[in-house]
Amino acid sequence: MAARSERLEWGGGGLHWLARLFDYKPFLIFMCLLPAVGLLVVFLTYPLGLGVWLAFTDARIGREGEFIGLLNYELLFGDRIFWMSVGNTILYTVVATAGKFILGLWLALLLNRHLPFKSFLRAIILVPWIVPTVLSAIAFWWIYDAQFSVLSYLLVDVLGWRDTYINFLGDAWNARWSLIAANIWRGIPFVAISLLAGLQTISPSLYEAALLDGATPWQRFRYITFPMILPILAVVLTFSVLFTFTDFQLVYAITRGGPVNATHLMATLAFQRAIPGGQLGEGSAIAVAMIPFLVFATVFSYFALARRKWQQGESNE
């Protein structure tokens, strides 16, 4: 109380109301939030809103658009390449995320054991995640090159298992699987390290108790490890789905959407139409069309996996 009155006196009569204002908790909360809200509005809400607006216009590069309602979406609805990109994006997201999770979880379980050079190994598996995407894309571009692929070289010239070089990026399905493999390689460390963090929070006493009860390794995984890391699994899954769904650099650098659009994702198609093609309205419409998928993926992984009572401090029945 003494400190308070002292502060008011120090502020002088003129600042009296200001000091009281800052002591008012709702106002203070508002002021503290303001910078963060400002950043979000300027760098997230405004561009997103602008994108949604552009999708309703026929804006082109160098020309303001006019409102044309849903025409962009109607055009996209009849566009086979757009639907192919939707299919590619879903395939890419589902397969790559599943791959990242299975391999990432496996890697996390291995790293959770007592291995020699444990810290060193944990550090080194982060490399694919740390390297800038474009650099790893260029590495994969060489690995998948039609003439200079190291994989083709191994299989044909060293081992002699094949007669012809593998057409990694020239065939539609080969190209899709090649890109998915590259994406999985890149995404594993994120999943593995996050899950490893989750694994380390599990108390060893649980495993000791299970061992005394004679639980098999599978039972220990199924009834202790898995439920205990489920909350973190949900969060990581959500992030991973979002990253994969919106991937752009890997595909753009390796195939640029080819061969004949077979690997276009919605993100790359939106860019190609909007910037090199100059059709800002149509490109925005493709980008906006990604939002429902993203919301659905987020809501699904969140509600399906994360809404457990014990996360809110209650016991799980």
Added chain:
Amino acid sequence: MPGLTRRDTVKLGLGALAAGSMLSTGTLRAAVPVKDVPIPDWPIEEGATLRVLRPSKFVSADEIWFRKNTEKFTEVTGIPVKLEFESWEDLRPRTAVAANVGSGPDVIVGWSDDPFQYVDKLRDMSDLAAYLGEKYGGWWPLAERYGTKDGRWISIPYGAAGGRVVYRKSWVNDVGYEDVPSDLDGFLDLCRKLKKAGHPPGLALGNAVGDANAWTHWLVWAHGGAMVDENDRVIINSKETIEALKYGKALYETFIPGTESWLDANNNKAFLSEQIGLTQNGISIYFAAKNSDDPKLRELAEDIYHARMPIGPVGFPTERSLVVNAMIFDYAPYPNAAKHYIRFMMEKEQYDPFLINCIGYWNHPLKAYDESEVWKTDPKVTVYQHIMKDSLWDSYKGSLGPASQAVLADFVMVQMVAAACTGQVTPEEAAAEAARRASRYYKS
């Protein structure tokens, strides 16, 4: 050189140093014929500074000499110039941002049809074009095509890079040809024989902005097909196109495997590592081999020859080229300084050494540069001489504009040829699909 001494150099202070450095470089043995035209006296704005944006180099001399000439401009005029080089993919987005935001580089050397996106936002260049045209014997047709809109100059075409047949002379001779035939049947026969001899051709069919667009457009145009007619009506679904696609399929069967995933750099790599015996490219393969530190590559350069692409039933050459145009946007605060900069770069004291050192990678838009040393020393380079004289423009036979740019960026032509060549669809289906896709952009 009488043109130099009588210039009105005092007023602007330009050119005095240029003349001096010309004597010292001693590279100008062949004279570029110049008409005596006074330098326009656009007053340079007080305190002018310039920012210039252009595509990144593809051959090293391009950047070196562009920088040298720019530094010379600063020495002569005292106007500081900040040069920015942007990668080919990112140049168009950066131009777009500058145009939309209304602020950015004062001079943008942008891609071919970009000026037509921003017609209302560009400074009129007619006086500069008139001066340069008069002094240097006029503009080549392609320069006029890319520089003007309804008779008004909206940009100054700075140069063009084009594709020619790049081949290994000894391998072509081995299969019984003296050089590359100029007719389609002979060309196909040569490619078949090269494949049989183990030196197959390879032309990009992936989404390669430069190489794939270049040869697929040549293919369709050579057979008389075109995306649109003179009135911008889509006419790609024609029997000429289908003939072109059938020929393309036969040609594709001779290619090295994997070309359907090739981007712009693949054919250069494959050619220099002796995997292919023939491709279509700019002069960059020869340039890289000739200027390499590796004696093996320099030896290879001896065997690299160039030829014009064969002429099809239409009876005239149908190559495509990549033009770059210097634009000044309305927002530029020092338009006269910017105009003088472009003028300075196009004057022979600067442009001629630039051409010579790029050994034919860039082609001249002004006719007088036909006499440049670069076209006279190496017959292999001379094949690239007339890119701006007789190449066709991107939206042939229609007009340049947003629709043609969208169709090009969407790789409609490339993908039509790729789909038909690889046998994913029949030529008829490919042409119909291309017409459907092009019609979306040419709708209004």
